[in-house]
Amino acid sequence: MSNDSGTMEANCLAGMQPPALEAAECEVAISCYNTVPPCLEAELERLYHHIHSSLCHYAVARRAQDAQAYVARRGNRPLAIFLFQRDAHSVVVFNEMMQLAPEEIERFANYIFSRFPAITRISFSKIGKDIGALSLPAQQYGTSEDIVVSLPATPEAYFSRLGAKMRHNIRRQLKAIAADFPGFSFHTHENGAIAGHHVASLVHLKKAGMDEKRIQFGITPEESAWMIERAKTNGLLIVALFEGKVCGGSLSFRLGDHYFAHVNGYDARFAKYSLGMLCCYLATEEQIRRGAKEAHLSRGRNQYKFKLLGVQRDMANLDIYRSRMTYYRCAGRILGNALDDFIERQKLMLLENEHRSGFMPSLVGRVVKTVRSIKRSSFRPTS
Numbered sequence: 001m002s003n004d005s006g007t008m009e010a011n012c013l014a015g016m017q018p019p020a021l022e023a024a025e026c027e028v029a030i031s032c033y034n035t036v037p038p039c040l041e042a043e044l045e046r047l048y049h050h051i052h053s054s055l056c057h058y059a060v061a062r063r064a065q066d067a068q069a070y071v072a073r074r075g076n077r078p079l080a081i082f083l084f085q086r087d088a089h090s091v092v093v094f095n096e097m098m099q100l101a102p103e104e105i106e107r108f109a110n111y112i113f114s115r116f117p118a119i120t121r122i123s124f125s126k127i128g129k130d131i132g133a134l135s136l137p138a139q140q141y142g143t144s145e146d147i148v149v150s151l152p153a154t155p156e157a158y159f160s161r162l163g164a165k166m167r168h169n170i171r172r173q174l175k176a177i178a179a180d181f182p183g184f185s186f187h188t189h190e191n192g193a194i195a196g197h198h199v200a201s202l203v204h205l206k207k208a209g210m211d212e213k214r215i216q217f218g219i220t221p222e223e224s225a226w227m228i229e230r231a232k233t234n235g236l237l238i239v240a241l242f243e244g245k246v247c248g249g250s251l252s253f254r255l256g257d258h259y260f261a262h263v264n265g266y267d268a269r270f271a272k273y274s275l276g277m278l279c280c281y282l283a284t285e286e287q288i289r290r291g292a293k294e295a296h297l298s299r300g301r302n303q304y305k306f307k308l309l310g311v312q313r314d315m316a317n318l319d320i321y322r323s324r325m326t327y328y329r330c331a332g333r334i335l336g337n338a339l340d341d342f343i344e345r346q347k348l349m350l351l352e353n354e355h356r357s358g359f360m361p362s363l364v365g366r367v368v369k370t371v372r373s374i375k376r377s378s379f380r381p382t383s
Contacts, residue, residue, distance in 0.1 A: 026074070026075075027074070028072055028073065028074050028079065028107070029072070029073050029074075030070070030071070030072050030073075030107075030111055031069075031070070031071045031073075032068065032069070032070050032071075032111070032115065033068060033069045033070075033071075034068060035067075035068070035069070036055070036064040036065075036067050036068070036069045036083055037069065038055065040055065040069060040071070040081060041054065041055040041056065043071075043078050043081060044081055044095065045255055045256055046078075046256070047078050047080075047081055048081075048095070048097070048098045048099075049255070049256060049258050049294075050096075050097040050098065050146075050255070050258070050260075050296075051253060051255050051258075051260045051296075052095070052096040052097040052126070053095035053096055053097055053098050054095075054255060056230070056234070056255065058222065058223060058226035058230075059223075060083065060094065060095060063083070063085065063094050064083055066085065067083050067084060067085050067094070068083075068084055068085070068086065069081065069082070069083055069084075070082045070084065070108060070111070070112075072104065072107055072108070079104055080100070080104040080107070080108060081095070082095065082108055083095045086116065086119070088118060089118055089119060089120045089121065090119060090120065090121045090122070090123065091112050091116070091119055091121075091122045091123070092122075092123045092125070093108075093122070093123065093124045093125070094125060096125050096126040096127065096315075097126055097127070097146055097315060098127050098128065099127075099128035099130075099313075100124075100127055100128060100131060102131050102132040102133070102134060105124075105131060105134065105318075105320070106134060106135060106136065108122070109122050109134075109136055109320045110136075113322050119322065120321065120322045120326040120329075120330075121319055121320070121321055121322070121326065121330065122319070122320045123317065123318070123319050123320075124317060124318040124319075124320075125317050126142075126144045126315040126316070126317065127315060127316070127317075127318060128313065128314075128315060129314040129315060129316045130314075131318065134320065136320050136321065136322075137320070137321040137323065137324050137326075137327035138318060138319060138320045138321065139318070139319045139334055139337060139338075140316045140317070140318050141316065141317050141318075141319070141337035141338065141340065141341050142316055142317040142337070142340070142341070142344075143314070143315070143316060143341070143344055143345075143348070144299050144314075144315040144316070145299050145300075145301065145312045145313060145314055145315055146296055146298070146299060146312075146313045146315060147296070147297040147298065147299070147300070147301070147305045147306070147310035147311070147312055147313075148294055148295070148296050148297070148310060148311055148313055149284060149294065149295040149297065149308060149309050149310050149311070150293070150294055150309075150311070151284070151287065151288050151292055151293055151294060151295055152288065153288070154288065155285040155288050155289060158284065158285065158288055158309075159285075161309060162307070162308070162309065163307065166307045166308070169274065170278065170281060173273045173274050173275075173277075173278055174278065176273055177270065177273040177275070177278075180273075181242055183242060183243065184240065184241070184242045184247075185240070185241050185242075186238060186239070186240050186241075186279075186282060187238075187239050187240075187241060188236070188237070188238055188282075188286050189235075189236075189237045189239065190235065190236050190237070191231070191232060191233055191234065191235055192232055192233075194231040194232060194235050194237045196228045196231075198237060198239050198246055198249070199224075199227055199228045199231055199237070199251060200224065200228065201245075201246035202237075202239070202246060202248075202249045202251060202263055202265050203219055203224050203227070203263060203265070205246065205247075205248065205249075205265035205266060205267060206219065206263050206264070206265035207219070208265075208267075208268070209265055209266070209268065212268060219263065227251065227262060227263070230253055231251060231253070234253050234254045234255070235251060235252070235253055235254075236251070236252050236253075236254065236259065236283065236286060236287065236290070237249060237250070237251050238250045238279050238282045238283045238286065240266070240270075240275060240278075240279060247266065247267040247269070247270055247275070248265065248266035248267060248270060248275040248276065248278075248279050249264075249265065249266075249279055250263075250264045250276075250279040250280055250282070250283040251263050251264075252283055252287070252295075254290075254292070257291060257292050257293040257294070258292065258293065258294045258295075258296060259283075259287040259292050259294075259295050259296065260296045260298070261280065261283070261295070261296060261297050261298050262298070264276050264279060264280055266279065274304070276304070277304040277307075277308070280297065280304065280305075280308060281308060283295075284308065297310050299315075301348075317337075319333075319334075319337075
């Protein structure tokens with residue numbers, strides 16, 4: 001490997017390359033480090049603009065403690081930064097939600113295969129699906145998405161861009177909830193003004209909603225603790241209160257001029273008022289007031305996200321193989337990924353038909369609901 005961590009940190013802070021890898025301004029210099037320097041956090045933020053590719057995210061930071069870093073630069077400008085873990089025969093890149101140029105993927109693959117002769121496969125998780133053709137054998141598989149709203153300069157401009165029906169529903173639901181629950185109120189808190197017990201209550205509401213739908217809850221105690229801590233420095237919380245208790249809200253985190261929705265929940269009593277959607281809408285307004293350029297509504301193809309002007313950015317996993325021979329040797333993995341993809345596409349097709357009108361979509365919708373009920377009948381909520 002290149003430099004020890006002390007030299008690496010100094011080079012990074014100074015915006016320089018390791019001495020052995022200095023390059024002319026027009027050339028690309030590659031650095032590969034034994035450990036991930038904290039000073040890469042700012043560069044990751046500027047390059048990828050995504051919390052799932054940032055060292056500020058608890059899951060990325062945890063894996064980075066036992067990982068290596070690859071940096072490709074032209075002069076002082078980073079072209080690619082990949083955080084990866086390596087075992088005997090594979091490399092796994094774990095920063096996610098990046099839009100990558102095919103030349104940077106190939107440059108990284110060629111470097112890894114050249115430097116580590118035993119490596120036969122490189123895996124990326126949830127990167128932009130549009131990567132073009134690669135010269136090395138590869139497989140794209142798995143589906144995910146990032147639903148993103150491009151924000152105008154003012155809340156008024158954002159509201160005017162919404163569909164007429166959506167604008168009407170927002171006004172109507174806000175009036176209805178205020179009329180039916182006197183004393184109901186929305187509050188906005190930022191950074192140090194965010195109370196930890198409000199975040200904890202919101203997580204509890206989210207879990208209760210998932211349990212009611214008989215869906216496995218994914219937020220761990222570790223993640224909950226990180227959310228409370230992160231909210232103190234980069235958080236924006238919309239919280240709905242009734243009779244002094246949290247009955248809904250939306251928590252998002254700021255990274256540069258982007259906001260990332262992290263948890264959105266509500267008490268089931270307020271479901272008919274679309275409280276979850278209202279909290280998301282009000283959060284977006286507040287983000288605009290704070291100069292944000294994009295609001296990331298996270299994955300999940302909920303209809304309200306698109307009605308709030310979210311645009312789907314498709315993501316997929318990517319495996320790159322050293323040679324055609326190693327590709328064929330991994331036929332079991334490749335066929336398994338292809339089968340999972342086929343099943344996932346059929347599920348998505350059924351879910352999309354569930355929201356369409358007509359006889360066949362209606363029939364498909366009933367089938368979906370039946371299968372969903374059977375699947376969730378064995379659900380056991382976590383404690």
